[in-house]
Amino acid sequence: MKNLGNMLKQAQQMQTRMQEMQSKLEALTVDGAAGGGMVTVTLSGKGDLKRVSIDPSLLAADEREVLEDLLVAAHADAKQKVEATMAEEMQKATAGMNLPNMPGGFKLPF
Known part of the structure; x- marks a missing residue:
């Protein structure tokens, strides 16, 4: 029973930390460049x-393809930064908790 109580306490702590992390992520903005x-x-x-x-200077008609490629690259840069920040925040949110070691990593639905 003691282990169950500890698990419930950890689950509540994790839920609180996850809510805090979600709030941080909603307020966060990340720039990507190319x-x-x-x-x-x-x-x-x-x-x-x-x-x-x-x-x-990229708005000239003959620069259209370059602009399109740079937009994709800038988005990819920003997305990588968002993912790195999310991973860092997740690590903070779950610090000190005994989470199961699952094949493929611990996945959360967000």
Whole structure:
């Protein structure tokens, strides 16, 4: 019974930490850049695209393909930063808890 009580206490602590983490991620914004900063995108901590900034020199008709590639690259850069931040926050939220070691890692539905 003592182990069950400890597990319930840990579950409650984790739930509180997860709620705090979700709040942090909602407020977080991350910038990604490509082309030496000629294209930047801003994502929320949940990965939603919030803003795009394009250097005016890329708006010429013959630069269309370059611009499209840079947008994709800037988004990928920002997404990688969001994922790294989420992993870091998850590690903080679960610090000190005895979570099961599951094959493929511990997955949460968000």
